[in-house]
Amino acid sequence: MRIATWNVNSLKARLPRVEEWIAYAQPDVLCIQETKLADKAFPAMAFSALGYESAHHGQGQWNGVAILSRVGIEDVTSGFGDAFIDPYEGDARVISATCNGVRVVSVYVPNGREVPSEFYDRKLAWFDRLSEWIAATCTPSDQLVILGDFNVAPEDRDVWSMDSFEGSTHVTTPERAAITRLKEWGLEDAFRRIYPDIDHLYSYWDYRRGDFHQGRGMRIDLVLATASVANHVTWALVDRNARKGTQPSDHAPVIVDINL
DNA sequence: ATGGTAGCCCTGCTA
Numbered sequence: 001m002r003i004a005t006w007n008v009n010s011l012k013a014r015l016p017r018v019e020e021w022i023a024y025a026q027p028d029v030l031c032i033q034e035t036k037l038a039d040k041a042f043p044a045m046a047f048s049a050l051g052y053e054s055a056h057h058g059q060g061q062w063n064g065v066a067i068l069s070r071v072g073i074e075d076v077t078s079g080f081g082d083a084f085i086d087p088y089e090g091d092a093r094v095i096s097a098t099c100n101g102v103r104v105v106s107v108y109v110p111n112g113r114e115v116p117s118e119f120y121d122r123k124l125a126w127f128d129r130l131s132e133w134i135a136a137t138c139t140p141s142d143q144l145v146i147l148g149d150f151n152v153a154p155e156d157r158d159v160w161s162m163d164s165f166e167g168s169t170h171v172t173t174p175e176r177a178a179i180t181r182l183k184e185w186g187l188e189d190a191f192r193r194i195y196p197d198i199d200h201l202y203s204y205w206d207y208r209r210g211d212f213h214q215g216r217g218m219r220i221d222l223v224l225a226t227a228s229v230a231n232h233v234t235w236a237l238v239d240r241n242a243r244k245g246t247q248p249s250d251h252a253p254v255i256v257d258i259n260l
Numbered sequence: 261a262t263g264g265t266a267g268c269c270c271t272g273c274t275a
Contacts, residue, residue: 012267013268034275036267061269111275207264207265207266208264209265211264211265247266250275
């Protein structure tokens with residue numbers, strides 16, 4: 001089972017690139033973030049033509065998450081559910097579905113903007129809600145994968161220069177503690193299973209300053225999996241080629257193969 | 261040099 005995550009930064013602007021990439025990479029499941037579309041504008045037909053069922057949780061101008069699957073898509077849910085107060089209520093940032101027996105969650109974690117700021121505080125509160133929701137609705141023995149744009153670089157080696165990020169969002173101790181909390185619950189960084197010792201593997205490069213070609217990136221798109229999934233990871237890749245060429249997203253897709 | 265670009269929809273906001 002090949003599962004991938006990609007923040008496409010507008011599915012309307014990126015649809016030709018996404019279609020091309022799906023045909024090339026052949027994921028069984030693709031989680032998308034930042035569709036920036038209302039549900040009625042989601043191009044489900046374009047994906048069904050490629051053999052994928054899809055589920056979209058859209059908002060319109062901002063955010064928006066989706067799951068595409070060619071191995072079934074069941075029990076779709078959006079958001080955290082009524083029992084949990086979302087600090088970013090109204091934002092479309094979470095969608096879940098069961099694909100080939102695996103519970104798949106596509107997440108777009110709030111950016112946080114500045115440290116300190118109200119937005120940063122709410123990002124941390126959102127992470128609290130994510131952890132509480134997972135603990136309440138899943139168990140570590142489940143086949144569970146939470147993947148998407150976490151807007152956190154888990155370690156210093158996941159950014160091109162710690163000096164340049166000193167005091168800014170994505171690398172602070174509380175943000176990293178939120179990732180650690182998910183790991184302590186029972187999720188593993190599946191990408192690191194394949195690349196335990198390779199530093200400076202990035203999934204996001206700012207459009208500005210020629211950051212991509214200068215190698216100034218961050219690894220903020222993560223695949224977090226429970227042991228029953230992570231133990232069977234056979235291969236992983238950040239497809240940097242998808243960040244090149246005409247009208248790329250500022251993120252590259254992250255792919256993980258699981259022998260289930 | 262306190263910058264830069266891309267995408268959204270009113271040309272400022274978000275990333």
